[in-house]
Amino acid sequence: MRTVLAEDGTLLREGLAALLDRFGFPVVAAVGDAEALVAAVAEHAPGLVVTDIRMPPGFTDEGLRALVRLRRDHPDLPVVALSQYVAPSYASTLLDLGAGVGYLLKDRVGDVREFVAVLHRVAAGETVLDPEVVRTLLKRNPLAGLSGREREVLGLIAQGYSNAGIAESLVVSEGAVNKHVGNIFTKLGLAPGEDRNRRVLAALTYLRG
Known part of the structure; x- marks a missing residue:
């Protein structure tokens, strides 16, 4: 499945691109900011988007806002958001987008089998939240x-x-x-x-x- 990847960290971006390519998600564009993400989706029409939430220039929620824009224009586009943080507002915004959405902590990428399984589930139209996100929200x-x-x-x-x-x-x-x-x-x-x-x-x- 053709994939667009957005991650501002060069090493992590290259590592994720290699991982995605290896497991059947060929990366047609790997970019470092939210505007480039939107442009890459318009150019390549991918079947999946994987993006960091905090992106240049402000390092707040640029990646998340880009996903909202993308889903407005491409309602069925599967998207996976990565973050170092558990944020109820992130989860709420992503769930508002409907099916075919994932929200994972970056630590989850280290478990390659689980990470790839989540990508397949999201690509199939499921909605997947990181277990740590759910546990934290349950306490709150x-x-x-x-x-x-x-x-x-x-x-x-x-x-x-x-x-x-x-x-x-x-x-x-x-x-x-x-x-x-x-x-x-x-x-x-x-x-x-x-x-x-x-x-x-x-x-x-x-x-x-």
Whole structure:
């Protein structure tokens, strides 16, 4: 899958480009700032974007704002944002973009197998949050109406797990997970509808407490 990579650090950018190329994500452009990222997407029409959040010139959230612009023009473009920081505002902004979004801490890149798996999941239209992001947000925003198990399940939903994946992670039956998910939707006041939309809304409610 053709990929555009944006990272201001030269060594990390080159290392990521080599890693992506090796595992089936050929990098058609590797750039060092947010404006160059937007231009590269316009030029190359990639199937995936991987970008740092804090980019020149201000080193605040230039990469994140670039993703918002890109998804406005390319609603189905899968995007993965990398950061050294756990920031609820980053997670909320990314989840607002819809499906096919990832938010990973840069430390996660060191686990190559997991990193590549996340890229494939995002490219397939899933929404994936770094487990550390979810753990931090859970401490900040417990949802009083949910049981402990329901909060666990909702945390995994926020990470992008399917019901089958949640069952495997928690070592319970998929039927039990389906029941917990139904209870979560009910307690959060999410009316029956398209399941993916309800999962995204549940994750947003969870992150915003």
